[in-house]
Amino acid sequence: MKFGIPVYPGSNCDRDVGWVIEKVLGHEVRYLWHKERDLSGIDCIIVPGGFSYGDYLRAGAMAKLSPVTEAICEFAERGGLVMGICNGFQILLEAGLLPGAMLPNKTLSFICEFVHLKVENNEIPFTHLYEKGEILRIPIAHAEGNYTCTPETLKELEENGQVVVRYCSPEGIVSEEFNPNGSLNNIAGICNKKGNVFGLMPHPERASEAIVGSVDGYRMFESIVRSVLV
Amino acid sequence: MDREIIEQHVTWEEYQRILKILGREPNLVELGIFSAMWSEHCSYKSSRPHLKKFPTEAPWVVQGPGENAGIIMVDEENQICAAFKVESHNHPSFIEPFHGAATGVGGILRDVFTMGARPVACMDSLRFGELNDSKMRYVAKGVVSGISHYGNCVGVPTVGGEVYFDSCYQTNPLVNAFALGIVKKDKIFYAKAAGVGNPVIYVGAKTGRDGIHGATMASEEFSSEEEVEKKVNVQVGDPFMEKLLIEACLEAMEKDGIVAIQDMGAAGLTSSSVEMAARGGVGVRLELDKVPTREEGMTPYEIMLSESQERMLVVCEKGKEEEIMEVFRRWDLDACVIGEVIEEPVLRLFWYGEEVAELPIKALTDEAPVYCRPFKVPEYIKENLSYDQNRIPEPEDYNEVVKKLLDSPTIASKRWIYRQYDHMVQINTVVYPESDAAVLRVKESKKGIAISSDCNSRYCYLNPYEGGKIAVAEAARNVACSGAIPRAITDCLNFGSPEDPEIMWQFVKATDGMADACRVLETPVVSGNVSFYNETTTDRGKRAVFPTPTVVCVGVLEDVEKRMTSFFKEEGDVIVLLGENVGNISGSEYQKLVEGEFRGRGQSIDLAFERALQRAIVEAIEKGLVKSAHDVSEGGLAVNLFESAFERELGFEVDFEDDIRTDFLLFGEDQSRIVVTVAKEKVEELLNFLEEKTVPAKVVGVVTGTGKGIVRHKGREVINLSIKECKEVYKNSLERKLTGML
Numbered sequence: 001m002k003f004g005i006p007v008y009p010g011s012n013c014d015r016d017v018g019w020v021i022e023k024v025l026g027h028e029v030r031y032l033w034h035k036e037r038d039l040s041g042i043d044c045i046i047v048p049g050g051f052s053y054g055d056y057l058r059a060g061a062m063a064k065l066s067p068v069t070e071a072i073c074e075f076a077e078r079g080g081l082v083m084g085i086c087n088g089f090q091i092l093l094e095a096g097l098l099p100g101a102m103l104p105n106k107t108l109s110f111i112c113e114f115v116h117l118k119v120e121n122n123e124i125p126f127t128h129l130y131e132k133g134e135i136l137r138i139p140i141a142h143a144e145g146n147y148t149c150t151p152e153t154l155k156e157l158e159e160n161g162q163v164v165v166r167y168c169s170p171e172g173i174v175s176e177e178f179n180p181n182g183s184l185n186n187i188a189g190i191c192n193k194k195g196n197v198f199g200l201m202p203h204p205e206r207a208s209e210a211i212v213g214s215v216d217g218y219r220m221f222e223s224i225v226r227s228v229l230v
Numbered sequence: 231m232d233r234e235i236i237e238q239h240v241t242w243e244e245y246q247r248i249l250k251i252l253g254r255e256p257n258l259v260e261l262g263i264f265s266a267m268w269s270e271h272c273s274y275k276s277s278r279p280h281l282k283k284f285p286t287e288a289p290w291v292v293q294g295p296g297e298n299a300g301i302i303m304v305d306e307e308n309q310i311c312a313a314f315k316v317e318s319h320n321h322p323s324f325i326e327p328f329h330g331a332a333t334g335v336g337g338i339l340r341d342v343f344t345m346g347a348r349p350v351a352c353m354d355s356l357r358f359g360e361l362n363d364s365k366m367r368y369v370a371k372g373v374v375s376g377i378s379h380y381g382n383c384v385g386v387p388t389v390g391g392e393v394y395f396d397s398c399y400q401t402n403p404l405v406n407a408f409a410l411g412i413v414k415k416d417k418i419f420y421a422k423a424a425g426v427g428n429p430v431i432y433v434g435a436k437t438g439r440d441g442i443h444g445a446t447m448a449s450e451e452f453s454s455e456e457e458v459e460k461k462v463n464v465q466v467g468d469p470f471m472e473k474l475l476i477e478a479c480l481e482a483m484e485k486d487g488i489v490a491i492q493d494m495g496a497a498g499l500t501s502s503s504v505e506m507a508a509r510g511g512v513g514v515r516l517e518l519d520k521v522p523t524r525e526e527g528m529t530p531y532e533i534m535l536s537e538s539q540e541r542m543l544v545v546c547e548k549g550k551e552e553e554i555m556e557v558f559r560r561w562d563l564d565a566c567v568i569g570e571v572i573e574e575p576v577l578r579l580f581w582y583g584e585e586v587a588e589l590p591i592k593a594l595t596d597e598a599p600v601y602c603r604p605f606k607v608p609e610y611i612k613e614n615l616s617y618d619q620n621r622i623p624e625p626e627d628y629n630e631v632v633k634k635l636l637d638s639p640t641i642a643s644k645r646w647i648y649r650q651y652d653h654m655v656q657i658n659t660v661v662y663p664e665s666d667a668a669v670l671r672v673k674e675s676k677k678g679i680a681i682s683s684d685c686n687s688r689y690c691y692l693n694p695y696e697g698g699k700i701a702v703a704e705a706a707r708n709v710a711c712s713g714a715i716p717r718a719i720t721d722c723l724n725f726g727s728p729e730d731p732e733i734m735w736q737f738v739k740a741t742d743g744m745a746d747a748c749r750v751l752e753t754p755v756v757s758g759n760v761s762f763y764n765e766t767t768t769d770r771g772k773r774a775v776f777p778t779p780t781v782v783c784v785g786v787l788e789d790v791e792k793r794m795t796s797f798f799k800e801e802g803d804v805i806v807l808l809g810e811n812v813g814n815i816s817g818s819e820y821q822k823l824v825e826g827e828f829r830g831r832g833q834s835i836d837l838a839f840e841r842a843l844q845r846a847i848v849e850a851i852e853k854g855l856v857k858s859a860h861d862v863s864e865g866g867l868a869v870n871l872f873e874s875a876f877e878r879e880l881g882f883e884v885d886f887e888d889d890i891r892t893d894f895l896l897f898g899e900d901q902s903r904i905v906v907t908v909a910k911e912k913v914e915e916l917l918n919f920l921e922e923k924t925v926p927a928k929v930v931g932v933v934t935g936t937g938k939g940i941v942r943h944k945g946r947e948v949i950n951l952s953i954k955e956c957k958e959v960y961k962n963s964l965e966r967k968l969t970g971m972l
Binding site: 009010013015019020049050051053054055109110111112113139141143203205211212213 | 375378379382383384385468469470471473474561562648649650651652653654655656657659660662671673790791
């Protein structure tokens with residue numbers, strides 16, 4: 001299958017995602033320049049991490065205005081699979097494909113470290129190869145990952161099972177102590193109602209090979225392939 | 231011209247030299263160019279004679295000093311090379327910590343990708359004063375967030391580094407930034423202008439008034455009042471622009487047509503154009519009115535001396551310029567032809583058609599002054615000869631000492647810092663911070679690259695010759711402990727004023743030591759820089775930093791799967807000490823703790839033995855004989871053991887038999903020692919192997935699962951501490967101190 005990876009000026013995890021898809025997963029990648037609109041032949045879009053347009057405004061606020069993002073929005077509305085990682089997640093929020101917004105981390109600093117995640121929803125195309133309640137070890141690397149939204153939206157997210165992954169302890173305890181950035185309800189990743197758009201702050205592409213210390217992120221990519229090809 | 235104006239640029243003697251070379255008076259633009267090119271920072275006028283001592287060649291060295299970065303071969307079969315360099319950004323970082331440090335990272339990255347290498351790793355060697363000073367906390371935090379801001383945004387991982395805290399850095403913190411890139415041998419680009427008539431292209435950010443005279447500033451000491459005024463001289467970095475520049479340059483290099491490329495670093499357009507011309511034996515003609523500027527009304531003088539960041543100068547084949555510039559424009563970067571290569575080896579500058587400078591290239595480079603500065607043994611060295619460590623009282627509570635050492639910011643975990651650095655992006659980092667060296671995989675190759683940055687300046691202060699040797703040896707030892715063969719070093723020599731004979735003596739001795747170590751350990755110097763004038767005039771006289779020759783060693787792992795880390799792996803593993811205990815606490819963290827200062831003759835090292843030790847550890851790792859390897863450094867054996875136990879919260883029980891006073895034995899910082907662990911069934915094999923290699927080794931204890939660190943000396947228990955409790959101290963100390971929660 002063919003993955004599309006948009007490249008905004010300032011994207012810096014585009015090659016990492018591409019590496020995992022091409023070399024580890026064995027599928028095709030097309031890099032999409034931010035000025036492009038043509039997504040023909042693409043089965044899934046992965047919006048990569050980085051600092052799109054420098055993120056001098058709110059993270060992702062500029063990227064939502066670029067032609068490729070408009071095309072991605074149309075693609076998602078037609079039911080296409082769209083996953084946003086880190087800055088990619090921020091862009092999806094800014095573009096309105098997912099509800100809510102990001103605040104600076106509660107530490108007011110960038111945080112790069114391995115964290116533990118609990119899989120809360122394993123029924124979407126991005127996570128169906130995981131067990132519900134499974135604990136994953138995947139790194140985060142961001143300065144603005146403190147997810148927030150209105151109480152109504154939060155209620156809706158929780159009730160619809162749109163919270164896909166949450167920060168937790170190595171044993172799976174979800175509490176403030178194991179919340180690295182202050183996000184509401186320890187939210188690390190959410191999906192839209194239809195389940196075809198998924199955004200998360202942690203980097204599954206940094207946990208997809210044994211040599212980098214964890215393979216817990218690999219099944220997200222594998223899940224996508226299985227759901228598209230089956 | 232006014233003598234006052236002249237002396238703001240060069241010394242009166244240097245001005246006489248300029249008059250002689252030119253046979254006329256220079257105009258102000260020309261004088262500005264001389265001041266930049268003849269500054270210590272650009273000309274190495276005080277250090278050059280001593281840098282010649284360094285060995286610079288080896289079969290695996292592809293490019294030695296003289297280019298923007300040094301290059302070594304990593305994978306012969308796939309022709310993959312590593313380009314790297316370390317450079318100082320000390321002065322700007324004290325004036326404006328955030329931007330000073332950030333632009334330090336930006337500058338060193340450009341030195342690497344200008345050679346065609348994609349940057350894959352950064353490291354930073356930092357020196358701060360004591361943290362009970364609020365100014366220093368502000369500086370330290372600013373420096374860390376500046377590095378974090380820049381490195382994270384450009385998408386190059388900061389994989390490690392080192393940080394020391396000593397009062398000599400109170401008003402002169404050091405920020406040394408290192409970068410390493412990967413390049414195929416046939417894709418290396420050089421900064422050697424050639425081809426008369428070839429266009430000179432300006433790319434990247436517009437030129438502003440920031441950083442004018444940065445190179446000259448870096449060649450002066452601080453006097454506190456002036457500091458504030460100098461703020462205007464610090465450049466502001468834009469990592470987003472840098473990221474675009476990296477991608478655009480690497481893309482443009484894929485096209486045919488680039489002849490030479492160099493970044494505009496210190497002394498901006500001046501040094502980049504002059505150095506490219508000098509290397510190629512040609513001249514350059516520039517039309518300064520064509521340079522894209524950030525503000526109106528900039529003069530030729532300002533344009534030539536601006537140190538605005540994220541700018542590059544490219545020479546390309548005539549006729550290819552449109553194709554090359556198109557790449558930059560696609561990335562929304564400014565790109566325009568501003569001049570051409572000329573035959574006559576002269577720098578000719580024009581301003582709306584009128585010639586505003588005409589300077590022979592040689593006058594700016596080869597004919598720059600070289601000073602053989604006088605040097606003499608400092609008083610303090612003589613005074614220290616009579617130091618006797620036996621006069622300090624033996625501690626009553628060893629547990630307390632260990633906790634205090636683990637709490638000292640120099641020893642404590644640097645987690646608060648590296649957590650703010652993206653140390654994973656590009657997914658090549660395979661040994662994360664906290665181990666002795668960072669290890670990177672090389673995609674599309676079996677090999678790994680190990681990097682370690684080191685310099686214990688306390689040893690250098692007490693004995694610059696031995697300290698210089700140790701800086702090289704320790705960096706190489708850390709690399710060896712990760713299983714890699716140390717291959718080359720890059721260095722950043724941070725000293726006080728070379729005009730002070732006692733400082734000059736430190737410089738001469740330290741570089742002597744480094745040169746000797748590089749020869750014996752076969753780690754030539756492939757790049758580096760010198761930063762003098764790291765001193766401040768205070769009401770109590772001059773305060774210079776300790777001599778700090780930062781060394782970054784790069785090594786190659788034959789098989790990255792065999793990489794080694796420093797922490798204990800499993801209960802039941804046997805702990806073996808390689809090397810000999812002497813019990814010397816001079817220059818140690820323990821000495822600082824009990825005496826509040828560094829005294830004595832410092833540490834010393836036997837290079838032949840060090841070499842044998844390093845070879846042996848690399849081979850033992852290769853053979854799968856050891857499960858962890860950790861170099862004994864600051865804090866001595868006791869700290870080494872605790873550090874090794876933290877990661878998995880294991881315990882240990884050791885017993886030492888040496889006839890040495892207990893505190894000297896446990897906290898002494900004798901060189902050439904490594905603590906390894908080995909599976910029980912392999913102990914014999916390891917000991918036999920080490921005997922064969924004539925490396926002394928003895929079993930000292932065992933890794934336990936009790937979560938207790940227990941140390942005995944001749945059977946008497948002297949330390950018994952909870953690993954978890956100590957880990958808390960170790961892990962959080964720096965954050966507590968930096969946030970003022972002492």
